[in-house]
Structure formats: C-alpha cells, structure tokens
Amino acid sequence: MNKIEPGLGINRRYLHDEVVDRMRDLIRSGDLEPRARINESELTERFGISRTPLREAIKILATEGLLELLPNRGARVASLSQSEIEEMIEVIAGLEATAADLACRTITDEEIAGIERDHHAMVVAWKAGEEGAYFSLNRSIHEAIMAASRNATLGGIYASLSGRIQRSRYAVHQTTEQWAQAVSEHERMIELLRARDGEALAVLMRAHIRAKTPVIAENFGATS
C-alpha cells in the first residue's frame, strides 16, 4: 500500500512486534493450544530473546484477547466458551452489516463485478467439492465488502475479532439447504450492492452471518 509514512511506519523496529506476530501464528496454527500455559523461560529460549520484549508481547496479546493473564501464574492461551463465540459472531455480523452499509456509498462497479466473479467461482468450487477453495472464495467476498467500506477502523476491529475465532483451517460442514440459502443470499447481496441499497444490505448481511453461527460454533470446538 502506502509506505510513504515519513519516519515511523512499517519497518520492524520493535522486537516485541516480531514476537507478537510469531506467537499469534503459533496460536492460530494450533501449535499453542487453548488453555496451554505460557512458559516465559521456554519461549525466551525458543525465540532467542530476553524477557523484556517477550513480556511486552504477552501483554499485547492479552490486550488483544488471545492470551489471558493469570496473576502470579503467568499466562495461557485464551479459550472461548460457546456463549462467548456466539457473542462474537453477533458482533461480527454487526460489523459486516456496517461494512455493507458503508460500502454502498463508494463501491465501484468494478468491485461489484469482482465480487460477482468470486461468487460464481465459489459456486463452482462447492459443486466440485473443493472445500478449501470454497472457503477461501467465500472469505474473499466478505473481505471485498469490508474493503469497500473504506473504513480502516472497522476493518481493524473486524480482523482482530475474526482472528480470534478462526484458528487453523476447518472443513466447513454445511447442509445442502444451508448452502443453497447462502448462495441465494449472496446473489441478493450483489443485487443490493448494484442498487446501492445500504440499509437493506445491512439487514441481509446480519441475517446472513447469523445463519452461519452453528457452522462456525461447531467447527471451533470450544471447551471452557
């Protein structure tokens, strides 16, 4: 994008930022499982760093919600209860509805055409049983709408929240009816995007995400 920021910006200046990224990957990949304790000396050795940047990284990840701090007992990978996951999905639905509403203000015809292409590719992938491609294209559609909202604050909160419930890759289990409904909702979404009807699109988007709650919750497999 734009690395034109004068002076401060993209360069990996902070060691703890590097550590945050690496730990995030460890958590998301499942290498560090939920409720796994974080051992300070083990990780300092693993990363080849001292305690100072590691501790800063731990505090940052705890603030983001990926770790939880246990006073005088260190930290552990956060685990989410079923109800917390459902809460988060409601919030995500709200954020996507907001993005959809905002996107209608400034989205271009080209962007809508791109979403439509992704949608058709997604249908093809589903019929071919390529769940990986299906999942990736579905996400790409939602991310395109988020990007079209032209709201970095919204996008940041969305990324942080969805990052917390998307650990490693999941096989998506949907019934044929669920899939058919999702497809028809996508098609209606494209219509509403063309009409730039943000209000109606927001309502539809919220319902669309909500309908996926059982799928997401099931695949997460929380144990709290």
Place this chain on the structure above:
Amino acid sequence: MNKIEPGLGINRRYLHDEVVDRMRDLIRSGDLEPRARINESELTERFGISRTPLREAIKILATEGLLELLPNRGARVASLSQSEIEEMIEVIAGLEATAADLACRTITDEEIAGIERDHHAMVVAWKAGEEGAYFSLNRSIHEAIMAASRNATLGGIYASLSGRIQRSRYAVHQTTEQWAQAVSEHERMIELLRARDGEALAVLMRAHIRAKTPVIAENFGATS
C-alpha cells in the same frame, strides 16, 4: 491468613494494570494532551514504580489505541484526524445498532420503562438548559440499550471505542432542529423496543448516531 487489601480498591494484582488505569485517566481528563510525548523516567518517578511495569502499560495503551509508539522515540498520546473520528462514529453507530437489535430479544418491560423515564428526564433537562444532565441522561439511555443486549464482547468494544473519542466533558452544541429530531427518534426507539422490532430499531439507531456526527466531531476538536 489475615490479608488486608492495601486500600486501593479491588485486588490489583498487576502493577501495570494500576498504571494503565492511571494513565487512561490522565489522558481522558486532558492532563496529558493529544500528541504529548510520554517520558519514561518522568512517569516512573511520578508513579513511584520501575520501568518494567510502565513499559508494559505503555504497550497496552498503544494496543488499545490511546497511545502511539514512536520507534526509538518513545510514545505519545494518540491524536485523531477528522476522518478517523468519522470512521469511529460509523463503527459506533454499527455497534449500537447491533446492541439495539439484540436488546429486542431479551429486554424486559421494566428496562424499557427505565429508558422511558430517562428520556422524559432528558427532555426536562434540555428545556431547563441543564446540558450536563442532558448529556448524562442521553448517555444513560444508550448504555441501557447496550446493557440489554446481554453481550459483554459487544459492550467491551463499544466502551473501548467510545472511550477514545470521549475525552473530558464537552458542552453539547445542538440546534433546536437537531434536538427535536433526536427526541422524536428516541420516542420512536421506545416504540420499537416495546414492539421488540430489532430489525427496524437497528436501522433507526444507526441513523440516530450518524445524525450526531457533526456534534461529536465538532466537540472533539482534532488536529492531525
């Protein structure tokens, strides 16, 4: 056995949590102004602590968005540009719309009655020119709806975001027309709450917050 807590409220396990709270207060009260540089040694002395917990607190506040880090130059109080404030208001509008939608599922008649009482008191306060009471009651109404959403995740994000654009107290400047519209929207909101019509209430709430954008943005007085 006889462990008496040292007077400062709840069991503050972490020193850096204490520091985070105190610094948050300093920023919100305006004691630390936007763009003010954070001096490590000055604050360690001021708080009577060492660098370790202070540095952790700075990282936490930066993650929350209240501070921004300047590599090799420390940190400063974050300042928001006009467009960032407008972005945040859109997100807040989305969060409140989500809360309104969810509240319709489980809100009790008593809670609705409480909101109605606050609304009437707010109208009285406005007519009496008591801007402080008006502001406080208005906020209390919105917080009641947020609480009725029964979604702690949503509430947390909302609190964090609104905390970033609500520094100290402001005199609310609204035209008579803006006020009249806000009042009629509140009354319509109460109707929709009674009808438990979440979908319509979400749409109204989003528009209601949006209409306040110029007021909030003006009072914030950002200088990026």
Place this chain on the structure above:
DNA sequence: GTTCTGAGATCTGCATCAATTATAATGCAA
C-alpha cells in the same frame, strides 16, 4: 542560509537480583 557534526538525552533490549507466590514434594498422623 544551509549542511554537517558531535555531545547529550532517550529509548530498546539484555542480564541479573530480590521478593512474592504458586506448585511439588515430603513427612506425619489417622
């Protein structure tokens, strides 16, 4: 007036120490 330079201040990260607390290991009684 502009550019260069260097001293001082500040920040980042490392290593280590002391104090507190949690976890285990052990010993003893029932």
Place this chain on the structure above:
DNA sequence: TTGCATTATAATTGATGCAGATCTCAGAAC
C-alpha cells in the same frame, strides 16, 4: 493407604545496572 500440614523447589513479578542504537539540537563549517 489416605488426608493434611509443612517444607522445598520453581516460577512469576518487579527493580535496576549496563550496552548499543537512535534521535535531538546546538554549534561549527561551508
């Protein structure tokens, strides 16, 4: 053996001295 209390060990929290890197800014050189 089992349950409980005591002790020993380990881990965490917080403080601090130190080295290297970077920024700031005044003063010199052009």
